[in-house]
Amino acid sequence: MEEVIRLKALMPTASGYVIAATFNRIHAKTMTVGKTYVYGVFKKQKYAIYLLCKNIKAKPPIRYIKNQLWQMDITHIQDENKQVHMILGVVNAGTRANVCLQTLSNKTSLNRFCRINWQIKGQSNFRY
Numbered sequence: 001m002e003e004v005i006r007l008k009a010l011m012p013t014a015s016g017y018v019i020a021a022t023f024n025r026i027h028a029k030t031m032t033v034g035k036t037y038v039y040g041v042f043k044k045q046k047y048a049i050y051l052l053c054k055n056i057k058a059k060p061p062i063r064y065i066k067n068q069l070w071q072m073d074i075t076h077i078q079d080e081n082k083q084v085h086m087i088l089g090v091v092n093a094g095t096r097a098n099v100c101l102q103t104l105s106n107k108t109s110l111n112r113f114c115r116i117n118w119q120i121k122g123q124s125n126f127r128y
Helices: 002-010 016-026 035-044 046-057 109-122
Strands: 070-078 084-092 097-104
Touching: 002 016, 002 035, 002 046, 016 035, 035 046, 070 109, 084 109, 097 109
Parallel strands: none
Antiparallel strands: 070 084, 084 097
16 A cells, blocks of 8 residues: 555656556566555545655755766757757756856767867866
8 A cells, every 4th residue: 555655646647547557567476456446545545645745845855066967958949030059058966057058050979079078178176
């Protein structure tokens, strides 16, 4: 029963059918549950599901050391002339500072690698 409650807290918009299928996929060798049982657990344990959802959402984010992890994303932005530009953004996860925000001419791996390598060399306190 606790595993069904945990799955519902992790997937709050999922239906009983989806929760039952997920549970059965995870625990197929030991036990399985049906949709009716899952819906019954939802009805009986509404408050427990609510509390678990609240605890999951209130969990503080993981703290990273400065320059330990960088996150990268490429997005497309349209200007006034309806031209689409690719933007590369790199964020330092430890300080949540913007490390790099540049336009890309193309999305090739070499181009991305060169931009990131150039940015890393520009960071004087970066450790390998």
